[in-house]
Structures are given as C-alpha cells and as structure tokens.
Amino acid sequence: MSVHLYFLGTGGWVAPASRTCMSIALKVDENIYLFDVGEGSFKNFQKSKLNPLNIKAVFITHIHGDHILSLPTYIANLAVFGYSKVLKIISPEWIKETIRSLLKLTTNLKIKIDLKYLSGYNGELAYDDEKIKVWSYRAKHVSEALMYKVSVKNKLTILYTGDTSPNSVLETEAGKVDVLIHDASFMQGFEKLAHNTGHSTISDAIKLALKAKVRKLILTHVGFILNLPKTFKIDNISVYVPKDLDVITLMDEK
Template sequence: MQLQFLGTGAGMPSKERNVTSIALKLLDEIGSIWLFDCGEGTQHQILRTAIRPRRIDKIFITHVHGDHIFGLPGFLSSRSFLGGESPLTIYGPAHVRSFIETALQMSNTHLTYPIHFIDVQEGIVYEDAHFVVHAKKLQHVIECFGYRIEQKDLPGQLLVDKAQALGVPRGPLYKELKLGHNVTLEDGTIVKANDVLSAPKPGFTVTILGDTKYCDASIILAKEADLVVHEATFDASTTNLAASYGHATNVEAATVAKKAKAKNLIMTHISARFLKQDVEKLVNEAQTVFPNTFVADDFALFEFKNGQLVKD
C-alpha cells in the first residue's frame, strides 16, 4: 500500500500546493488505484507521477465543494483519451452524479467506459474479498464524508514442513494453500489450509477524512488506524475561526489521532496563508500532542517499510 498526495492545498491552488486529491495505490494488493477527491488540475498532477489513469477504477468523493470535485470532468475525459475501457465507480454525495453528467453532456464529451455512481450513506459503502470501506458523516458546512479503508486479514505463511508431512507435493497446490484454499491430493485426501498456515496476519487500516471541524465522527473513523489523513486548514491560534468555517486546526487533527489511538497522522488541506517556512511550525505544534505526525506536500509518497510509515 502506498499513499500519494496529488494536491494538498485548501480552497484554491497556490504556487506550492494544488487542491485536494489523494491516490491510494493498491497495486501490490489488487492491482488498482483508488482516488480520494479530485480537485481542479488533478489530471495535470497525475502527469508528474507514475500513475496510469486507467489503473484508477474507484473514486471516493468526500463532498461537492469545488476544490474537491472540479477536476473530475477533465480527469474522466483524459482517462477515455488514454485508452481507458474498464468501468469506473464513483462514490460520493448524491450531487456528484448530477455535476458530472451535466459537465459531460454540456461539453459533448463521450467516454469509452461506463461509470457507476454510488450515492454514499453512512455505513459500509464497498466490500469485496480484500477490503471493506466505511463512510461516516463529518461536520463541515455542507454534507461531507470521511472514509475508513480496512484491509481484511491476510492468510498466514505456509508451514512447508507441515504441508510436506501431509503429503502435499511442491507446486501449484502450495499456491492454493497460501491463498487459504483447501486442496485435494491425488489419493483423495483433503488438506485444509488452516492446518498448514500460520495465524492470519492483520491487514492495514487507513482513514481518509474530508473537510471537517473537530468532531467525534473523525475519532470513530480513525479508531486504531494505521494511518489517518486529516485536514489542517488552520493552526492552533485560530481554533474558533476554524470551527466557524467547518475546518480543523493542526492541533485538533493531532487530538483526533491521539484519542483514536491511531499509529500515524498525515496533515493535509493546508491553507495558502501558511508559507513554506510556516509548515515546520504546524508540524511541531501537532507533534506536541501526537508525535507520529507528518505533513503532506504535493507528490509526497508515503508507505510502510518494516512497520514504519516512511515519506519518500
């Protein structure tokens, strides 16, 4: 799993930060990429990465403010021009569908692939054999959701000695057992995967929150997550102002991570009022509450290496 930030600014683009978009790269796990929000210029940002648009098969939208959705028509069109034919599913508030359909209709844009729209409500919005995604309403000035992405437990390691003792020959049957499937030997003996695998390995949990002021819903979504992405539009000196605009401060983001007993926090959605030299102060303030705090820059790539979150 890798998390790459395509835009980390709030409200409008600046010279240093584009508006919000985050790519959750699940290439090793399921061969796809999920996009969270798609602010203006996202397709331009993608051009400066190794991301292939046709690999993006799901887009999760937190809310319909322009700095989170204005990049959708352009990205969808470019994905078509670049040979995308596989279906794309877009999850988000109900107005996302009408925005996209109107933009495509008025611009006479034809797509080479189907789009499926899922109107998000609280609860499970997606589940397959590998992942489950939960959504919960946050507290912004319009309807806004946060998403909790949970990877399901992974099969344990194959205990080769046990498999051999049960008569399993080396080869394709080993692969089936590693995947957690029972196998049948030539003599009809059934070997159960549970008998030759170590204990399942827990999957990861990533929480990606939309715009929100400090609220309990954020803490619930972030509970014991390996990684929490939280906005930090304001700093600790402007707590009341932040709340009045439905936004959070750096210290409030850190407090959410601390109360949720999360492992790591990445702050994003940084206001243009903060210049490059101010960002270090934002991080330092947050780290007094939650030490494992990072701040995202455009194109920053985060991944876990040896159990530790690393910013490449």
C-alpha cells in the same frame, strides 16, 4: 502487498501556489483508488507517473470544487487512453445533479461508469473489492460532506476526513484506524474561524490523533501554515505534512 499514498493535491481553494486542490491516490499493489479529485489535480496525477488505466474507483467527499472539479478531466483522459474497465464513482447522493452535470462536460468522450450514491448514514458500505473495503461517515462541514474509512484487507486501516471540524463520529472512528488523514486548514489558535467554516486546525488534528492513538497522522487541506517540518514525532505518532507529489509508503512487503 504494497500500499502507498500519493498526494496529488494537498490544499483547499485558498492555499499557497505550491499546493493544488485536494486529491489523494491510494495505490494498493497495481490498483489505484482516488479520494477527491480537486481542481487541477489531474496534472499532478500525470506528473506522479501513475498509470491511469489502473484507476478502479473515485471517492468524492462533497460538492466543493477543490474536491471535485478534476472529474471531467479524468473522464476525458481515460477515454482517450482507452480505459476499458468500468470506472466506479462513489459520491454522496445529495450532489447527484452536480456529478451528472460534471460528467456532461465530456460530451462524446465516453467510458463505462458505475455511479454509486451514498445516502450518508454512518457506517454505510461504500465499496468492496479484492483489495479494499470502504465505509462512509458524516463529516461536519459548511455543506453536507462525507469521510471515508478504508480497510486494506487484513493489513491496515485509514480514515480520510475530507473537510471537517471536530465531531463525535470522527472521534469514534479515528480510534479504530492506523492512519488518520486529517483536515488541517488552519494554524493553531484559529479554532473559532476553522470551526465556523467547517474545518480544523493542526492542533485539533494532533489532539485527536493522540486521543485515538493512531500510528500515523497526515495533515492535509493545508492553508498558509508557516514553519512546519515535513515530518515530526509526537509521542509515538509519526506526523506528516506532505507537499504535492509526495508519496508515503504504508506497506511494502515483497
């Protein structure tokens, strides 16, 4: 089994020019699962040479455009490329109308879509297939938002926080996973600003990773962070600060 993370977008709306808005593709063998599809991130999907016909599901954390505005672009391209599967779109139910409006932007370009809306209680089952199982949890953001915990069956677990400030649910769930993909919108020292805007700092993410004893910490939704190496170690934790189009291999067993 092989498990890879493709970083299609690693920034928020306010980020350096080199960072497109948030989107991560989890590739388990041939299957592709997208976590957020931020504005402009489809171009990086194309550059990554992933096969769009292998997309199985799209998971949306919240309403902000730096997480959802590429959705119609995906639908249009999948329709043109002859996508014949049923695309699952999983999102919080409180943004139902927005998702419907986004899907209307692709008039006459239709593919089969199975929309699943999550009511937002902690530990809600979001998705289950032969490769992965996904649960959702509440984040702490300026709009209501979700985090997703993924189990690549019997192999490893990943928690993607989306946009969030530190919170007790995150603390509990981070303690149960191998890989933590964490909001790192601000530099250390900007905690007040970060938390007031529903985000985290690099040091919030590192503190949590140490407490939770994760194996890998991946910092995303990166703003204007200076002089940070792409990878470094803190205790036994490997920390990554991926750029757009970077790929992290979590498992590659032939």
